[in-house]
Each structure stands twice: as C-alpha cells, then as structure tokens.
Amino acid sequence: AASLMLMHALPMSTAAANTATSGFVTVNKTHFAKGGQRYYIAGANFWYGAYLGAPSKVGDRGRLLKELDTMKAAGINNVRVLAVSEKTDMASAVRPATTAAPGQYDEQLLVGLDFMMAELAKRDMTAVIYLNNFWQWSGGMTQYLNWFEGTKALDPNVTKDYEDYMAKTARFYRNPKAQAEYRNVIRKIVQRVNTVTGKPYAQDPAVMSWQLANEPRPGNASSTAEDKAVYVKWIADTAAYIHSLDKNHLVSSGSEGLAGSAQDGELFMKAHQSPHIDYLTYHLWPKNWGWIDSRNVAQTWDGALEKSRHYLNVHIDYAKKVGKPIVLEEFGMDRDGASFDIKAPTTVRDRFYGVVFDVVTTRAAKGDPIAGFNFWAWGGAGRAANADYWWKEGNDLMGDPPQEEQGLYSVFDSDASTIALIRATAAKLKALEVKQ
Numbered sequence: 313a314a315s316l317m318l319m320h321a322l323p324m325s326t327a328a329a330n331t332a333t334s335g336f337v338t339v340n341k342t343h344f345a346k347g348g349q350r351y352y353i354a355g356a357n358f359w360y361g362a363y364l365g366a367p368s369k370v371g372d373r374g375r376l377l378k379e380l381d382t383m384k385a386a387g388i389n390n391v392r393v394l395a396v397s398e399k400t401d402m403a404s405a406v407r408p409a410t411t412a413a414p415g416q417y418d419e420q421l422l423v424g425l426d427f428m429m430a431e432l433a434k435r436d437m438t439a440v441i442y443l444n445n446f447w448q449w450s451g452g453m454t455q456y457l458n459w460f461e462g463t464k465a466l467d468p469n470v471t472k473d474y475e476d477y478m479a480k481t482a483r484f485y486r487n488p489k490a491q492a493e494y495r496n497v498i499r500k501i502v503q504r505v506n507t508v509t510g511k512p513y514a515q516d517p518a519v520m521s522w523q524l525a526n527e528p529r530p531g532n533a534s535s536t537a538e539d540k541a542v543y544v545k546w547i548a549d550t551a552a553y554i555h556s557l558d559k560n561h562l563v564s565s566g567s568e569g570l571a572g573s574a575q576d577g578e579l580f581m582k583a584h585q586s587p588h589i590d591y592l593t594y595h596l597w598p599k600n601w602g603w604i605d606s607r608n609v610a611q612t613w614d615g616a617l618e619k620s621r622h623y624l625n626v627h628i629d630y631a632k633k634v635g636k637p638i639v640l641e642e643f644g645m646d647r648d649g650a651s652f653d654i655k656a657p658t659t660v661r662d663r664f665y666g667v668v669f670d671v672v673t674t675r676a677a678k679g680d681p682i683a684g685f686n687f688w689a690w691g692g693a694g695r696a697a698n699a700d701y702w703w704k705e706g707n708d709l710m711g712d713p714p715q716e717e718q719g720l721y722s723v724f725d726s727d728a729s730t731i732a733l734i735r736a737t738a739a740k741l742k743a744l745e746v747k748q
C-alpha cells in the first residue's frame with residue numbers, strides 16, 4: 313500500500329501535466345479527458361455556426377451569441393460545425409460558399425469561424441470541426457470532382473439516385489488532384505491563426521477535434537474490397553497528415569458507423585484502427601434509413617426502436633474492440649406527423665431522444681467507451697421563411713441544411729420539452745466527469 317501511495321504522490325509526467333492543465337481534450341484509453349478530469353460530450357450539431365459569425369451579409373453575430381448562450385444554459389458543451397463549403401451550381405447547397413474555386417477563399421466566412429471559436433472559448437465550449445462533406449449541401453466531395461474530373465456536381469435531390477451518387481462521389485478518394493487541393497484546405501484551416509484572438513487554431517483548446525468530413529462513405533452498398541481498402545487508406549493517410557500539422561488535437565473520421573460502412577462491421581473497425589484516428593463516431597437515422605414511418609408510428613415504432621437500440625449498442629461494442637472512445641455525433645427524428653411546422657408537437661422525437669439518452673447514459677455510467685452525443689440539430693431562433701419549407705439564399709440558417717426542408721430535424725428554441733431532455737442528459741454525463 314505504501315508503494316502505491318508513493319506512486320500516487322509522484323508528480324504526473326511533464327507532458328501529462330502540460331496536457332492536463334493545457335485544457336486540450338485528450339484520449340485516455342477509452343475515455344476523453346480535459347483538465348485532468350474525464351470529459352463527456354453533451355453536444356449539438358450546429359453546422360452553420362461559422363456562417364453566423366461572419367462579418368458579412370450572411371452573418372448574424374447577435375444571433376450567434378444568443379444561440380451559444382441558450383445552448384450553454386441547456387448544458388450543451390460542444391458543437392459540431394462545418395469549416396468550409398465549396399461554391400457549386402447545385403440548388404441544394406448553401407450560399408455563399410467559402411471556396412469559390414481552388415485556392416480562392418471568402419476570408420469573411422473564415423473570420424466567421426474565428427469569431428465562433430473565440431465565443432466558444434469564452435463559454436468553455438468545444439468544437440468538432442469537419443473539413444469536407446460527403447453530401448452535396450455544402451458543395452463537398454462532388455464539387456471537388458467537378459473541379460478536378462470535370463464531371464457535373466451531382467445533387468441527389470435532382471438525380472433521385474443515391475446509389476449512383478455515392479459510387480461516383482467515392483472517386484474523390486482516388487483523385488490525386490482533388491486530394492492535393494483537399495490537403496491545401498486542411499493546411500489552411502489547421503494552420504490558421506484566429507484573427508479575433510490571435511491564437512493559432514493548433515494551440516486552441518476550444519478545438520476538440522478535426523474531422524475528415526461529414527459522413528464519408530467508401531462508396532455505395534456494393535462497395536468492392538478495393539473501394540474499402542482505398543477508403544481505409546484515405547482515412548489513415550489524411551488523419552496522419554492532420555496530426556503532422558497539429559500535435560495537440562484529436563482527429564476523427566465523421567463516419568456514421570455501419571450505415572456509412574456498407575453495413576460492414578469489420579470495415580468500420582479497420583477504418584478506425586489507425587493510430588492517427590483518436591476516437592470513433594457514429595450516427596443514427598431511423599427515418600432516413602426507412603426504419604420508421606412518421607405518418608404511421610403505431611405500426612413502425614417498435615421495429616424502429618429495436619433496430620435503433622441494436623445500432624446504439626453494437627457500435628459501443630465495436631469501440632470496445634478497437635479500444636477507443638466513440639461519440640454518437642448525430643441522431644434525429646422529425647416532428648409528429650412528419651410535419652415541418654414549428655407548431656407541430658415533438659412527442660415521437662422526445663420519446664426517441666429519451667431512448668437514445670437512456671442507452672448513452674446507462675452505458676457511460678457502466679464505464680463503456682460511449683463518450684457522449686451530438687443531437688442533429690440546433691435550430692434555435694431560426695425560422696422557416698417559405699410556405700414550401702425550402703431554403704433560399706438570405707433565409708435564416710438552421711439545423712436543416714439546404715438539401716432538406718427547414719424544420720425537418722431542427723430543435724428550435726421554442727421546443728422546450730426536447731431541450732429539457734437534453735439538459736437532463738447533459739447533467740447526468742457531467743456527474744460522470746470525475747477526476748482521472
């Protein structure tokens with residue numbers, strides 16, 4: 313016992329001491345740590361946060377401060393945000409875009425990211441920042457292929473063919489010119505000096521992690537062994553590249569889990585075994601994946617919940633096998649009756665959030681590697697502008713990006729019952745943040 317006492321008395325190693333006091337989020341075996349304490353994510357998806365921070369027409373700094381204060385008051389300690397968008401002719405993509413063409417950036421949108429990061433730090437909140445998008449709503453990988461393959465950027469809202477979209481968009485990983493430009497963007501953001509605080513991003517504890525992309529997939533359901541090998545290598549190489557630029561921060565993939573891994577569990581684990589990937593991520597979408605029919609909940613709820621519970625648990629088990637933390641960084645449910653109207657009740661959504669939060673908090677309390685959640689998505693004070701609920705440039709930005717109806721999954725500041733569930737869950741996770 314004496315020697316054990318001595319062990320505890322020994323000072324932490326310098327590196328550990330530095331990290332512990334530095335405030336960076338780090339990984340300690342299968343958990344996050346911050347400031348010498350275990351750290352859990354009670355987060356929101358807030359893809360447009362940097363847009364609100366911009367000093368240009370699209371920005372609304374007054375709204376941003378209000379949204380961050382409202383989220384903080386709800387116990388939310390982390391936001392998952394888009395770093396850059398690519399200009400495209402697709403109707404479903406956000407405008408304006410950060411990158412008009414390779415190397416041509418809208419500095420005001422990047423200042424928006426700076427401003428948001430500065431405000432997060434003031435509130436002891438952190439950000440997961442994704443550097444690309446497998447989907448079309450911010451230009452993303454399909455826009456890179458338009459630049460470097462000369463192919464038309466594909467909008468699945470127009471083509472109505474997701475299998476074709478996913479197979480073609482996965483060519484991004486194999487295109488050397490697209491990869492070179494992607495690394496230029498990574499370097500530009502990861503090595504950026506925040507123009508509001510003067511602090512380099514690589515030294516900012518408000519950054520929790522760099523994320524390769526939003527929902528990168530290896531291809532479509534018929535991804536070949538070669539597609540999968542290319543995908544695994546792309547994740548490992550890109551994560552290694554980011555770590556070569558920034559030794560302080562974590563790196564994650566942005567994967568949805570099985571749904572984003574051609575339903576191949578071995579692929580999901582392999583993709584996250586790289587020493588340069590610090591934690592796993594997964595997303596849960598019962599409506600998008602056809603598990604629930606919001607117009608026929610009575611008939612479809614039980615099946616959807618059985619599949620959801622399995623999905624929630626099996627990925628925590630994958631993380632145990634890989635030996636790293638995992639974050640449920642997206643999940644959502646629409647309003648009752650599949651309505652987009654802010655006045656529609658959220659009975660089904662609240663029941664679904666309740667099940668998700670119960671699994672997350674129960675398994676976290678048992679010490680399993682589930683390290684928190686980000687619900688999709690914070691709508692806050694945003695309001696739909698058009699009778700058809702589609703977004704047009706100049707309309708409020710909200711949790712639903714332009715490729716989806718404005719009000720589909722957004723949690724608005726008037727959705728008190730859902731915010732109460734989030735607040736209660738954040739408190740349960742906070743109670744687990746014991747000394748390391």
Ligand SMILES: O=C1NC[C@H](CO)[C@@H](O)[C@@H]1O
Nearest residue numbers: 447526527600642713716
């Ligand atoms: O990353 C995502 N996952 C699901 C969201 C809701 O459908 C979608 O808007 C986004 O592309």
